[in-house]
Amino acid sequence: MNRIVSVIVNNKPGVLNRVTAMFMRRGFNIQSITVGATEAEGQSRMTIVVADMDEPDIEQMMKQLHKQIDVLKVTEVTEQPMVARELALIRVHSPVPTRGVLSTLIDPFRATIIDVGVETVTIQSVGKPEKVDALIALLRPYGIKELARTGVTALSRDSDTVGEVARLQANTLSL
Numbered sequence: 001m002n003r004i005v006s007v008i009v010n011n012k013p014g015v016l017n018r019v020t021a022m023f024m025r026r027g028f029n030i031q032s033i034t035v036g037a038t039e040a041e042g043q044s045r046m047t048i049v050v051a052d053m054d055e056p057d058i059e060q061m062m063k064q065l066h067k068q069i070d071v072l073k074v075t076e077v078t079e080q081p082m083v084a085r086e087l088a089l090i091r092v093h094s095p096v097p098t099r100g101v102l103s104t105l106i107d108p109f110r111a112t113i114i115d116v117g118v119e120t121v122t123i124q125s126v127g128k129p130e131k132v133d134a135l136i137a138l139l140r141p142y143g144i145k146e147l148a149r150t151g152v153t154a155l156s157r158d159s160d161t162v163g164e165v166a167r168l169q170a171n172t173l174s175l
Contacts, residue, residue, distance in 0.1 A: 032151025084154035093143035
């Protein structure tokens with residue numbers, strides 16, 4: 001199982017480089033990394049997905065991240081209730097006669113065709129990484145010309161929401 005770490009940093013030049021260099025020095029493999037602005041001015045959130053690691057390695061990685069200049073907060077969200085999504089743009093070979101089939105194929109994934117060319121269509125898919133993987137596997141036989149994925153972006157669920165869901169589930173089970 002991959003581990004997901006959320007890191008809040010000051011939005012300054014060189015921060016991403018220092019963080020990724022730390023991973024390189026320690027021999028930790030980054031599966032994906034996304035970085036973007038947060039709700040707080042001057043701060044960014046890094047969502048880092050790393051290959052499965054044992055507990056001592058995770059603890060070591062967390063300690064090393066905390067030591068980095070401009071790192072404000074480090075949280076492993078793998079085991080927490082969270083919302084995680086990924087975006088994929090997929091350009092697929094699609095002569096005009098096959099476009100209806102492609103539309104039908106992508107519909108259950110809530111994917112959309114966002115660009116149409118003479119011989120290709122570009123499909124946008126947003127969802128859990130497993131969902132994106134499944135869509136890509138279905139599209140491969142049609143001929144994927146280009147593929148771009150963002151990597152996982154994740155937020156912990158609001159504790160009030162988690163408590164409410166648990167309460168609703170308990171009430172449903174007692175009925």
